[in-house]
Amino acid sequence: MHVLNRVLATLLALGLFLGGLLAVVEIVLAVLDRPSWLIPHQQWAQSLTGESFGGGVVRAVLIGLVVLGLLLLLVGLGRGKPGSIPLPARTDGVQVTASRRGLERSLVTSARRADGVRSARAKVGRRKVTVKASTAVRSGDLQQPVTAAVTERLAELSLTGVLRPRVTVSQEKSR
Known part of the structure; x- marks a missing residue:
C-alpha cells in the first residue's frame, strides 16, 4: 500500500x-x-x-x-504492511521489535532447511505470514515439514498467536 x-x-x-x-x-x-x-x-x-x-x-x-x-x-x-513486528516482552519494561524484512528472511531460511526445498519466499502482513516454497519432488511430500519449520520459527519468536502461517509448496517444472 x-x-x-x-x-x-x-x-x-x-x-x-x-x-x-x-x-x-x-x-x-x-x-x-x-x-x-x-x-x-x-x-x-x-x-x-x-x-x-x-x-x-x-x-x-x-x-x-x-x-x-x-x-x-x-x-x-489505508493501512499498509507494518515496518516492524512487536515481539512479546520477556522481561517487564522492555519492548522488542523485529523488522518485517528480517522476519521474512528468517522464515525463508527456516523453510529452506526442510529437505528437498530449493527456494522459498515469505511475506509478513499484520496478521498473516505467507510462505511459498518450491521443490523438485512432489509438493505433497514437503507440505508438512515446511509448515512445521515455519510454525516452529514463529514459536521461537513467540509469534504463534499473533501471526497465522499459510504455507504453500509447489513443484518446480523441469527444464
Missing part, C-alpha cells in the same frame, strides 16, 4: 505543479494582452459567467471532485 500511496502522491503533486505552472503562464499572457497559450481564457470566462452553482455541468464537476477526493483519502488512510 505504501507504494500505491507514493505513486498517487507523486502523480498528484506533478499534476498540481504542472497545472500551477500553466496557470502562471496563462495569467502572465493575459496581463500582457497576448493570445492564450493552451487555455482560451476569454472563451472560458464568457461561458463560465453564465453558469451558476445549480447548473448541471458545475454540479457534475463538483461531485466528481468530491468523489476523487474521497477515494484519495481512503487510499491514503
Whole structure:
C-alpha cells in the first residue's frame, strides 16, 4: 500500500505543479494582452459567467471532485504492511521489535532447511505470514515439514498467536 500511496502522491503533486505552472503562464499572457497559450481564457470566462452553482455541468464537476477526493483519502488512510513486528516482552519494561524484512528472511531460511526445498519466499502482513516454497519432488511430500519449520520459527519468536502461517509448496517444472 505504501507504494500505491507514493505513486498517487507523486502523480498528484506533478499534476498540481504542472497545472500551477500553466496557470502562471496563462495569467502572465493575459496581463500582457497576448493570445492564450493552451487555455482560451476569454472563451472560458464568457461561458463560465453564465453558469451558476445549480447548473448541471458545475454540479457534475463538483461531485466528481468530491468523489476523487474521497477515494484519495481512503487510499491514503489505508493501512499498509507494518515496518516492524512487536515481539512479546520477556522481561517487564522492555519492548522488542523485529523488522518485517528480517522476519521474512528468517522464515525463508527456516523453510529452506526442510529437505528437498530449493527456494522459498515469505511475506509478513499484520496478521498473516505467507510462505511459498518450491521443490523438485512432489509438493505433497514437503507440505508438512515446511509448515512445521515455519510454525516452529514463529514459536521461537513467540509469534504463534499473533501471526497465522499459510504455507504453500509447489513443484518446480523441469527444464
